[in-house]
């Protein structure tokens with residue numbers, strides 16, 4: 001009897017009880033229609049206000065009619081429903097990915113305007129298994145194979161996926177038992193999409209006894225392994241890492257005795273924290289960087305520079321990656337530095353901030369007194385008037401200006417645990 005199990009899955013996702021108001025994202029397909037009903041029952045029991053939302057991407061004939069059907073269905077259940085229209089695609093990039101991203105953004109904006117902080121989505125064990133297969137094809141490691149998490153914070157919304165261990169068939173059985181219909185998206189049969197290829201491959205793997213539930217369990221275990229690795233990386237970082245002048249400094253001898261995966265994770269997190277990138281650098285790029293450092297060489301990746309200085313490895317911004325940046329002196333510089341003048345009355349006209357770079361060092365006679373490696377100092381912010389250096393706070397040449405990181409050492413350490 002699937003009902004009790006499915007009811008249990010949605011209540012478990014919101015223990016001890018759901019928030020006062022919550023939204024469910026309904027495409028009109030079987031997964032999200034089942035989710036709509038399961039959430040309706042749950043919210044009824046807890047007097048939670050449930051809202052529903054559908055995004056019409058306008059990409060298929062029939063999309064508007066499907067959205068209308070969802071709206072009518074919600075009206076019968078007494079659930080306020082909104083259809084959001086997405087017509088902004090500029091023809092660039094991957095349509096599927098663009099549509100997904102736009103969908104999440106639009107739904108987040110809509111929820112924010114109603115004061116809703118959580119949106120429930122209907123990803124299933126089948127979606128999870130397809131994701132695992134696609135990631136295997138891309139030679140993913142523990143992180144990639146952990147597939148979709150049960151919750152994600154994105155665009156200020158807590159996205160909840162309570163059905164990750166339920167199969168599509170289970171949900172369809174639930175709908176049939178209740179006499180509820182759903183729409184079938186014809187693109188779900190379009191073999192040009194990698195996801196649909198993975199779906200077909202999954203069907204073929206049944207003969208080997210590999211099914212969606214089994215692969216979803218693997219994804220869950222990978223997620224646990226990932227959390228354990230993140231903790232191990234965090235504890236290692238506390239032992240051997242520190243932040244100085246916006247750079248991450250690693251004690252090379254202590255780093256070397258860590259398992260390779262921990263070394264890699266620590267380097268990756270340092271690179272992400274410094275570059276501000278949303279994505280980790282490619283595996284090959286990190287492997288090349290590790291090899292270079294072992295050989296005592298410096299290497300660059302994603303606008304960052306890693307170099308060996310005595311017993312330490314310094315990872316800093318590559319000054320050339322930010323040297324052309326021009327901003328007003330009060331702006332956030334390179335996504336993480338904020339400059340302040342102690343004398344607020346001094347004129348700022350004609351000033352801009354750019355990396356100190358070799359040109360700045362050339363105008364900074366006693367930069368060595370700062371005790372920082374040359375390359376690190378070059379990547380720090382400096383105040384300029386045209387080509388003339390006005391202040392280089394980290395080189396200590398003008399006491400009137402101070403530079404502070406918006407994202408400090410604690411943020412770096414916390415970032416090691418938040419994935």
Ligand SMILES: Nc1ncnc2c1ncn2[C@@H]1O[C@H](COP(=O)(O)OP(=O)(O)OP(=O)(O)O)[C@@H](O)[C@H]1O
Nearest residue numbers: 025026027028029030031032053054055121122123
């Ligand atoms: N157009 C949409 N409008 C609102 N929510 C959507 C939309 N498309 C997807 N979602 C949400 O994201 C979840 C997963 O999306 P996915 O693309 O895997 O689903 P689908 O195959 O389009 O539909 P379903 O999961 O309902 O069968 C859906 O279950 C639903 O909660």
